[in-house]
Amino acid sequence: MRVELDNLSKSWDGVVGADRITLDIQDGDLVAFLGPSGCGKTTTLLMVAGIYKPTGGTIKFDGQVVNEVAPKDRGIGMVFQSYALYPHMTVYGNISYPLRIQKVSKSEIRERVQKVADMMGIGDLLDRKIAQLSGGQQQRVSLGRALVKEPQLLLFDEPLSNLDARLRLTMRGEIKRLQEGMGITSIYVTHDQVEAMTMADKIAVMSDGVLQAYDVPEDLYDHPKTLFVAGFVGNPPMNFFDVEIMATNGDFRAKSGAIDLVLPYDRAKKAAERAKGKVVMGVRPEDIYLVDDSAPPAPGRTLSADIEAVEPLGREDLLGVTIDHVQMRVLVDKTKGARVGDAVDLVFDLSKVQFFDPETEQSLLWA
Amino acid sequence: MATGKVGRRFSYAFLILSIVPILIGYTWLVIATLSTRTQGLLPINAEGGIGGLTLSNWKFVFEGDIWNAMLNSLLIAVAMVIGVGIASTSGGYALSRFKFPGRKAFLTGTLVLHAFKAEMLLIAIFFVLRWLGAIPVIGDYIGFNSVGGVALVMVALELPLGIWLMKGFFDNLSWDMERAALIDGAGRFRVWWQIMLPQVRPGIAALALFTFIAGWNAYLVPFTFTIGAKVANMPVFLNQLISDTAPVNWNLVAAVGMFQMIPLIIFFIFTQELLLNIYAGGSKGT
Structure with missing residues (x-):
């Protein structure tokens, strides 16, 4: 089912929860609403579900405005972070509840519940009480309950946030496989960018009730349209520092204090043409290297820095360094043996450098 | 330590x-x-020595009056449990979940009204019951000097507490469960009946017990708005017993008092397990 949101807004007595959200979800796609808590993603989801009444704008399902349609008539299934199972019913009671309301015949209910439960791997738990299940099992019941009525649209509200990391990983893959296999249009609310990046066909990044970007995951990462998106997508987050772009001898250079870097021509030219004075330059931690045999110093792209912190991440070390009072994060190979207090040379790979207007926070390259 | x-x-x-x-x-x-x-x-015993045990104090059990009083007490208590139960569970849910004009005023209003003692309202209630009694057909059952009238007044006096108590229980339930049920296809009434009420069973049990005790032990209201043995409940009957016999036979009064306690003890035994669950239960599975 195709879902269109047009200028969708919600406010409570002047407090804005969602501000003129406009986006278009294609049939069969999984779209992630990504943003920090309180950014309006759940508010928007609950409007799509019909729980919240929009204070402005429209929601269309397959071209039909559904603003006034009751939740039960929208043909949706929803999975909650808290699972929201009915604790006084058994697993069977929970999964069969939507069908019992629809007055489906007993034998058909039995058949459909068993089929969904088997698909979710909880076929042998149907007689259990909810309190006797683990968190992962409860979320499977919740998913089964959402799927059993064969909805046109599946809504997920941070469904994996209450699970431990390992389980989250398996459930992530399972949900994606199910969703793709059944071809159900889905909206997936999360604050976890890894979840969003790995599962979603498109990601809507939100903050403060405003839609910041709506794009395929790769574009969000490589072509962020705003400073917020650039800083929010990617882990560890992108480094930002204020520089001036100067044209000298046919080269563009970024300058600020001890920072003096030769920029790639195309990107720098585009940014320089649109910049009004200083710009915010963005470089991801994985695009900065420690100078050694495998990464020789490059003229115009090497700076000296002091290591102030080392965070071992397992395969890699995350370094906190300062270059003339500017702090940056650098992701390096563990084998480099970086230590706090070391003075090192860093070489910058600027082929993916980003530039933003410090006032409007819009990208000077892609906006 | x-x-x-x-x-x-x-x-x-x-x-x-x-x-x-x-x-x-x-x-x-x-x-x-x-x-x-x-x-x-x-x-x-009569000689002043230890002894003189007897069952004669319990002879009243074979007389009709006490059973009539017991039935009246039971009618008042059960009517209260049902009336307060229905109004409080539905009203408490609405006040907990819906936004409507006058909601806040209603909440503070009930709280303020609860602060007034029943004694202050006796004369006004008397007039209300007289008017109710003038209604054709049903007037005889809910007016002055009727068990129904007493029950009605007692329900009204007990409602503020009941509504606030149930609102508190509903406030503690997660919204997600309710939203899930709405999306699963349930209407508001079904959500209340099939999903929310089962979660607040301990609260309902507590309210039922409080109301039953209040109804069973009610004295002031039945004493004020009833005349004669026919509509007297147990406490009023006990009072009549004290004032009718001179000198007062305290041992008989003790026996009647004891008799009055028995149903309460039975009621408590049946609800105590639910009551003990109040704090253990709550939001299981959410």
């Missing part, structure tokens, strides 16, 4: 000391119902 042990002993000693007067009271009650006369906790 040593201090912990001492502290525990102290609290036990304190608890035991504080229930001693109550235990003595009940012990006397039981002994008194079975004797002709008592001195302190001891049964005394």
Whole structure:
């Protein structure tokens, strides 16, 4: 089912929860609403579900405005972070509840519940009480309950946030496989960018009730349209520092204090043409290297820095360094043996450098 | 830990000391119902020696009046449990979940009304019951000097507490469960009946017990708005017993009082497990 949101807004007595959200979800796609808590993603989801009444704008399902349609008539299934199972019913009671309301015949209910439960791997738990299940099992019941009525649209509200990391990983893959296999249009609310990046066909990044970007995951990462998106997508987050772009001898250079870097021509030219004075330059931690045999110093792209912190991440070390009072994060190979207090040379790979207007926070390259 | 042990002993000693007067009271009650006369906790016979145990105090069990009073008490208590139960569970849910004009005023209003003692309202209620009694057909059952009228007044007086209590229980339930049910296809009434009410069962049990006790022990309202033995409930009957016989036969009064307690004890036994669940239950599975 195709879902269109047009200028969708919600406010409570002047407090804005969602501000003129406009986006278009294609049939069969999984779209992630990504943003920090309180950014309006759940508010928007609950409007799509019909729980919240929009204070402005429209929601269309397959071209039909559904603003006034009751939740039960929208043909949706929803999975909650808290699972929201009915604790006084058994697993069977929970999964069969939507069908019992629809007055489906007993034998058909039995058949459909068993089929969904088997698909979710909880076929042998149907007689259990909810309190006797683990968190992962409860979320499977919740998913089964959402799927059993064969909805046109599946809504997920941070469904994996209450699970431990390992389980989250398996459930992530399972949900994606199910969703793709059944071809159900889905909206997936999360604050976890890894979840969003790995599962979603498109990601809507939100903050403060405003839609910041709506794009395929790769574009969000490589072509962020705003400073917020650039800083929010990617882990560890992108480094930002204020520089001036100067044209000298046919080269563009970024300058600020001890920072003096030769920029790639195309990107720098585009940014320089649109910049009004200083710009915010963005470089991801994985695009900065420690100078050694495998990464020789490059003229115009090497700076000296002091290591102030080392965070071992397992395969890699995350370094906190300062270059003339500017702090940056650098992701390096563990084998480099970086230590706090070391003075090192860093070489910058600027082929993916980003530039933003410090006032409007819009990208000077892609906006 | 040593201090912990001492502290525990102290609290036990304190608890035991504080229930001693109550235990003595009940012990006397039981002994008194079975004797002709008592001195302190001891049964005394006509000669002043220890003895004189008898079952004659319990003879009233074979008379009709007490059963009539018992039935009236039961009618008032059950009507209250049902009336307060329905109004509080539905009203408490609405106040907990819906936004509507006057909601806040209603909440503070009920709280303020609850602060007024029933005594202050007696005369006004008398007029209301007189008017209700003038309604054709049903007037005889809900007007002045009727068991229904007493029950109606008692329900009204008990409602503020009931509504607030149930609102508190509904406030503690997660919204997600309700939203899930709405999306699963349930209407508002079904959500309330099939999803929310089962979650607040301990609250309903507590409310039912409080209301039953209040109804069973009601004295002021039945005493004021009923005349004669036909519509008297147990406490009013007990009072009549004291004022009718001179000198007062305290042992008979004790027996009737004891008799009045029995249904309460039975009711408590049936609800105590639910009551103990109030804090253990709550939001299982959410």
